[in-house]
Amino acid sequence: MSDPGARSLPEVARVGVLASGGGTNLAALIEATTAQGSPARIVVVGADRPRAGALQRARAAQIPTFVVLKRDHPDRRGFDRALVEQLRAHHVEWVCLAGFMKRIGPPMLDAFPSRILNIHPALLPAFPGLDGQGQAHRHGVRIAGCTVHLVDAGTDTGPIVAQGAVPVLQGDTEHNLQQRILRMEHTIYPAALRWAVEGRLTVEDRRVHIDLPEGEAPWWFDPTP
């Protein structure tokens, strides 16, 4: 406020990302949120593994990072509280899980009520839990995809914000299918985050209503092999 040349930060939502792995979804979110006019900014990236590739990606983008280790806490509650503390220290308003392999417990859910998003590599409620893509491949479905949802106390059970579908081709390996779904994840997660931070989501029962911008829709289908 005292610097008239500064970007009007108060209008940009502060987002924290939690990851356990390489963080390709983090990369997609960084790209989207650093674009001109983005309503969100990633202000911190946390991981539960010091070697998570996501931390390197964050550092490369000059985003602060933190690590919270399960073994440093007597129970899940303590671990969750440590996450909250770190996110609050960075004044985070919204949290995006990007391949974060720990269940989110009450301390996090209470600190960020209906403000934690997750992406899952399956058309939920089909194939929740680990390896959604592999589950879909082995089940022999013809249409697979990914889902962005609000996080609740269950495993991949929260209200659905956006979904993207892709075909399963007959020659597909699990790896091919995973890559095709991943491309779709990189499309739908930034869109869902944008709608969320713009205050466009309302949840009734478990259904999410989105006050969508003109010409946008919360579903995608990409038939590209």
Next chain:
Amino acid sequence: MSDPGARSLPEVARVGVLASGGGTNLAALIEATTAQGSPARIVVVGADRPRAGALQRARAAQIPTFVVLKRDHPDRRGFDRALVEQLRAHHVEWVCLAGFMKRIGPPMLDAFPSRILNIHPALLPAFPGLDGQGQAHRHGVRIAGCTVHLVDAGTDTGPIVAQGAVPVLQGDTEHNLQQRILRMEHTIYPAALRWAVEGRLTVEDRRVHIDLPEGEAPWWFDPTP
């Protein structure tokens, strides 16, 4: 054989359809199989309710019908055996369930091994059982659809042949969504039946491989509202 002018019937697969309700899928199958060059012909339609609309549709298309009532049989096995008997009397090779509301038991599965198809109004394995469309609507998914699968002893658990996806629009009622899925059902069921009777399906574990005709695919997506 003795009549050189007769259509070469032995090359046309004999299909029996079982239904409990109005039979709009039956109508789609009749339309597809009466088209010139169809590799399948519906030779009989059976129902477990004398007033099933499907029976009227069949009669209108001059297809023989039968009714097997649960109450005429002491147990499920007896009911299933009566179905087999009727279908065999018409030399049926393939069976299509079209809104048939009874579980298929061992006598039917043994009589028509991997030769019974069903259509379910959801992207299985999501929302099996009754009212797949309503389940999807209430769950708040963004992408719904339908599945043609080979019937096994479970409820909507058999190997998947074809799937078609449709979007769920935010203003949708359950009825709207049901109609959109139904249109897709009428596309994918005839295609799946055609591949089946042409001997194009092979099942490995629970995955179905289709020796697809050039330019065809076992998945569909129709974004039309």
